[in-house]
Amino acid sequence: ERAGVMTKLETALAAENFEAIIEASDAILLGRGDLGTDIGFENVPSVQRKVVRACRRMGRPVIVATQMLESMINSPTPTRAEVSDVATAVCQEADAVMLSAETASGKYPFEAVKTMDRVIKSTESDSLRIRDLECDTLTPRKTTTDALCTAAKEAAEYSDANAIALFTDSFATVLRCSATRPRIPIILVTDSVSLAGKAGLCCGVYPAVEKINVEQIVKTARSVVAERRLATMGDNIIIVNDITAKSVEICKVDTRNAIV
Numbered sequence: 001e002r003a004g005v006m007t008k009l010e011t012a013l014a015a016e017n018f019e020a021i022i023e024a025s026d027a028i029l030l031g032r033g034d035l036g037t038d039i040g041f042e043n044v045p046s047v048q049r050k051v052v053r054a055c056r057r058m059g060r061p062v063i064v065a066t067q068m069l070e071s072m073i074n075s076p077t078p079t080r081a082e083v084s085d086v087a088t089a090v091c092q093e094a095d096a097v098m099l100s101a102e103t104a105s106g107k108y109p110f111e112a113v114k115t116m117d118r119v120i121k122s123t124e125s126d127s128l129r130i131r132d133l134e135c136d137t138l139t140p141r142k143t144t145t146d147a148l149c150t151a152a153k154e155a156a157e158y159s160d161a162n163a164i165a166l167f168t169d170s171f172a173t174v175l176r177c178s179a180t181r182p183r184i185p186i187i188l189v190t191d192s193v194s195l196a197g198k199a200g201l202c203c204g205v206y207p208a209v210e211k212i213n214v215e216q217i218v219k220t221a222r223s224v225v226a227e228r229r230l231a232t233m234g235d236n237i238i239i240v241n242d243i244t245a246k247s248v249e250i251c252k253v254d255t256r257n258a259i260v
Contacts, residue, residue, distance in 0.1 A: 004198070006063075010034040015047050019054055027201065028055050029098070033066040045088075052092045059175035061201045064089040065098035069115060073106035083119050090123040093181055095203040141176075144246055149177040151248045152240045156182050159250050161238045162231040163187055165221035166205075167212060168242035171198055177240065178202035187224055214244045222253055 004026030014021055015035065022028055030051055036044045048064060055062035068086050069078045089097050097120065102112040123129060152164055164186045166177055174195070177186055181203065188199045188207045196207035208224045221239045225231045231253050239249040 002194075009051060010038070012038040015039055015043075018047070018051050019058075022051070022054050022058050022060050025060060027061040027063070029063045029065055031066050032064070048089075049092060052089075052094050055095075056093055056179050056181070059172070059179045061095040061175070061178075061203070063096045063098050064092075064094045066100060068097055068099060069102050069112050072102050072108050072112040072115065076108045076111050078112075078115055083115075086116060086119045087123040090120055091129055093203065095178070095201060143176075145170075145173050145176050145242075148240060148242065148246050148248060149173070149180050152177065152238050153180040153182040155248055155250055156184055156238045159236045159238070161236040161250065163225045163228075164238040164240060165189055165225060166240045166242070167217055167221075168240070169195065170242060171195055173242050174199045174202055174205060178205050185228075185230055187221075187228065187230070189220060189224055212243065217241055217244075218249070218251055222251070226253060 005024075006027040006029055007021055007025040008029045008031050009015070009018060009021060010031035011034065015038075028051065030048060032044050032048065035047065039047065052062050052064070068089075069082050071079050071082060086097055097116060099112055099116060103109040106112060152166075155161070156164055161184060163184050164177070164182060166174065166186055167189050168174060169190060169192060174188055186205045188196065188205050189210050189212065190196055190199075190207065191210065191212050193209055196209050199205045199207045206228070208228075210220060210224060212220065218239060221237060225237050231237050233253055235253050236250055237253060239251060241247045241249070
């Protein structure tokens with residue numbers, strides 16, 4: 001309950017059994033340096049694509065790591081190939097990308113972080129990536145949770161909503177909602193500091209620790225989204241209630257009654 005297992009996948013044997021490893025893990029870190037030595041560097045891109053896709057399907061956060069901006073250990077600027085490498089991981093829908101020696105022992109740690117941040121933001125805002133994300137047809141599991149999360153994503157797209165406010169005390173629900181990869185932010189509203197900490201790793205999820213009054217969920221959702229400047233007067237937001245009922249609602253920031 002207190003700790004999770006993040007598995008570092010970096011050997012040929014692990015690459016052969018990645019689905020079983022992902023299923024048994026709470027999160028995956030793809031260490032591409034040793035993996036490339038073990039299976040051949042030319043095979044790493046294929047394994048990366050398969051692992052990231054499988055992690056998303058199974059609802060496990062995945063981090064792509066190793067040599068992402070390697071030249072910035074000694075240079076204040078990256079190579080164009082490194083920029084493309086980071087962008088590719090973002091387009092594949094990895095939950096996170098990771099720096100190692102660039103910040104641990106490199107000469108330009110601040111510049112490396114700033115560069116990665118710029119590449120991520122630029123890639124995420126690319127119109128072609130957004131269209132690909134909207135057309136993504138990842139098959140949901142036949143569960144109530146997946147039905148709820150898939151409905152929230154579709155409601156967001158059809159209503160042109162600005163944010164999803166997710167009320168839940170279940171990390172599994174957070175994982176599945178993140179796995180659908182809606183194109184808008186997911187604000188996790190929870191009174192659990194532990195859950196908020198775990199959820200911070202999931203793609204597109206921004207935790208907000210708030211005392212939850214089940215009678216004022218709509219009001220709380222509007223307040224949390226407005227505080228983070230994700231929506232203004234008249235904008236639609238999606239409310240996912242996984243605490244008192246399995247429900248998805250659409251409401252406007254400036255109206256008193258939610259539209260079900």
